[in-house]
Amino acid sequence: xxxxxxxxxxxPAVFSRADxxxxxxxxxxxxxxxxxxxxxxxxxxxxxxxxxxxxKGKIKRGxxxxxxxxxxxxxxxxxxxxxxxxxxxxxxSVAWSRVLPEGIGNVNQKGIDFYSRLxxxxxxxxxxxxxxxxxxxxxxALQRRGGWANRSVVGWFTDYAQRMAAALGDRVxxxxxxxxxxxxxxxxxLLGLHAPGRRSLGAFLAATHHAALAQSxxxxxxxxxxxxxxxxxxxxxxxxxxxxxxGLVRDERAARRADALLNRLFLEPVLGLGYPVADVPLxxxxxxxxxxxxxxxxxxxxxxxxxxxxxxxxxRHAWYVPLLWAAxxxxxxxxxxxxxxxxxxxxxxxxxxxxxxxxYPNAPxxxxxENGAAFPDQVNPPGQVCDVARQAFLQACIGQVLRxxxxxxxxxxxxxWSLTDNFEWAEGYAPRFGLVHVDYATQQRTIxxxxxxxxxxxxxxxxxxxxxxx
Numbered sequence: 001x002x003x004x005x006x007x008x009x010x011x012p013a014v015f016s017r018a019d020x021x022x023x024x025x026x027x028x029x030x031x032x033x034x035x036x037x038x039x040x041x042x043x044x045x046x047x048x049x050x051x052x053x054x055x056k057g058k059i060k061r062g063x064x065x066x067x068x069x070x071x072x073x074x075x076x077x078x079x080x081x082x083x084x085x086x087x088x089x090x091x092x093s094v095a096w097s098r099v100l101p102e103g104i105g106n107v108n109q110k111g112i113d114f115y116s117r118l119x120x121x122x123x124x125x126x127x128x129x130x131x132x133x134x135x136x137x138x139x140x141a142l143q144r145r146g147g148w149a150n151r152s153v154v155g156w157f158t159d160y161a162q163r164m165a166a167a168l169g170d171r172v173x174x175x176x177x178x179x180x181x182x183x184x185x186x187x188x189x190l191l192g193l194h195a196p197g198r199r200s201l202g203a204f205l206a207a208t209h210h211a212a213l214a215q216s217x218x219x220x221x222x223x224x225x226x227x228x229x230x231x232x233x234x235x236x237x238x239x240x241x242x243x244x245x246x247g248l249v250r251d252e253r254a255a256r257r258a259d260a261l262l263n264r265l266f267l268e269p270v271l272g273l274g275y276p277v278a279d280v281p282l283x284x285x286x287x288x289x290x291x292x293x294x295x296x297x298x299x300x301x302x303x304x305x306x307x308x309x310x311x312x313x314x315x316r317h318a319w320y321v322p323l324l325w326a327a328x329x330x331x332x333x334x335x336x337x338x339x340x341x342x343x344x345x346x347x348x349x350x351x352x353x354x355x356x357x358x359x360y361p362n363a364p365x366x367x368x369x370e371n372g373a374a375f376p377d378q379v380n381p382p383g384q385v386c387d388v389a390r391q392a393f394l395q396a397c398i399g400q401v402l403r404x405x406x407x408x409x410x411x412x413x414x415x416x417w418s419l420t421d422n423f424e425w426a427e428g429y430a431p432r433f434g435l436v437h438v439d440y441a442t443q444q445r446t447i448x449x450x451x452x453x454x455x456x457x458x459x460x461x462x463x464x465x466x467x468x469x470x
Contacts, residue, residue: 007392007465008348011399012406016462019402025413026458027089027128028082028435029370031135031179033065034422036095038072042110045101047137048147048188052195063428069420069438074445075118078419079125081436081445085455089128091369091415092118093135093179096160099167103139104156112167119171130415131172132235133161133218135179136188136195143196148185148207151289157214158221165225173230176306176369177218180237181211181266193426201285201323209289212269216300234270235306235369238263238357240349244316244329254326255315261324262313263356271360272299282323304412306369307357309350311343339393340374340431341424347396351404358409367413371397374424374431377448385437385448394450395463416454420445 012019017026033049040046053064071078082090096103098111122129134157138147142156161177187194190204198204215234222232241259243251260279268276274295277283314334318327331338337345350371357366375389398414405411421434429440435451438444457463 007396008400010348010351010403011396011465012402013465014462015399015402015465017458017460020405023412025089025128025367025415026087027091027130027413027415028085028087028419029091029415029417030071030078030093030419030422031132032093032095032098033068033135033137034418034424035069035071035420036098037066037068037070039066041072042114043101043108044095044111045097045103045108046140047095047097048140048143048195049137051140051143052197055197058197059426060428060430063423065423068423069440070443071420072114074443076121077445078436079121079127081447081451082127082419083125084447085435085451086458087454088126088458089130089174089413089415090122090419091130091132091176093132093137094164095137096134097137097139097141099164100139100160101141103142104159107163115168119168123171128174129172130174130176131164131168132176132179133157133164134177136184138196147196148189148210149198149203151206151210151291153210154213154217158217161218161221162225165222169226169230173227175222175226175230175232177222177232177234178211178215179235180308181208181215182262183237185211186261205283205285206289208265209286209294212266212275212298213294215266216270216298219300219302231303233302233304233306233364233367233369235308236263236267236357237308238353239309240312240346240352242312242314244314248317250317251315254317254324257324258313258315258326258328263353267305267357269298270300270302270305271362273360274298280324302364304365304367305357305363306367307350307353307411308370308417309353309368310341310371310373311339312346312349312352314344340376341427343373345373345393347393347400350397351400354401354404354409354411355407358404358411363410365410365412367415368401368411369413369415370417371414372417372433374433377432377437379437379446383446385446387448387450390448391450391453394454395465398457399463399465 185207189198189207192199243255260276314329331344373393378386420436421432421438424431437446
């Protein structure tokens, strides 16, 4: 257990599911490349992650998602775990190259059939499917044509969206266009930490504009293809950002620049506010990628926006980081408790982000579409996984969501990340976020104590926060 001081006193002392109201959506989330495995099975084409993991030194311990949690073959068992925990909504993503091996052109019917079986399996078990079109795994064939840095990707993506809507739109009512575009453009095209592993300001700017266009055009493609009752959203990663030395002008300005880049870059164009160029003049260079009519195409009236949060970031002025002039001050340097990812334990971050997103006059309703923490698990035979820290973290974060909702923020759902332990991108398999433990040697699933708690909470059990922070 982490020290009580790191859980906010502002969390409601006692709360239950009933406090959120009967229409609040509770769920759990997963992603294709992180779980499916079967990377070249039944006609699937390679994705940029299938190729990136083979590059020496890119993934810790040289691990890959070739097998992952073998969700492709074991999905009935995993849906069974969702049922056991009493979770009503399951967010998953489609692997673009599983249904379109070349990214465009001929459909791989076996890939469509897999997702059709998965959707039917959810519905048969009383689980509502929430489908994400893109969770970072661009078809490798499209990357060879420039990927997100090629403007043609907007058309490639909208065609893919229309095909998925035609295949599953009769049964899937909840759709998400992109997962965390700032993450896959920044980490993948500017820093080189994620696929496709580019380190180019030009590639980053091009990918940013094309992803922003694809976000809105993908929404329009779904709306034109789906029944009127379908709900269409997209998701944004975010972190509450504070200056390292409050009151110091250069740190305050650095924090504002970081906030514009990390939190607002994709959100504000959707809301019709354009890119936050005033705070990050570097973004003025996006003009070279814009064509007539793009400003009118960037906004889209989504039914909901997904807010995804794990921590806060503390930012200071940094003269050695040109253009942004800002750097993150890590949890280790600040001497604060951190998760296995090195991220500060700061549940109030989700409260601040929800307030910020909800403060825009034309913002639609919000959902927390990812939130969770990686902590070491204690596996106790027989069949028990003790993860007190994760349970405490989830309770604190859910309490902060309730705090925002009670203060008038239109937040209507919460999805825990993640259903199972899985492949955590460049970090490999060491960090474990799951409510369900996976023994990677045997693929044995064990619901963790946090998963059992989540199930009891969804069944009506109260959280008595004061009992364990006092």
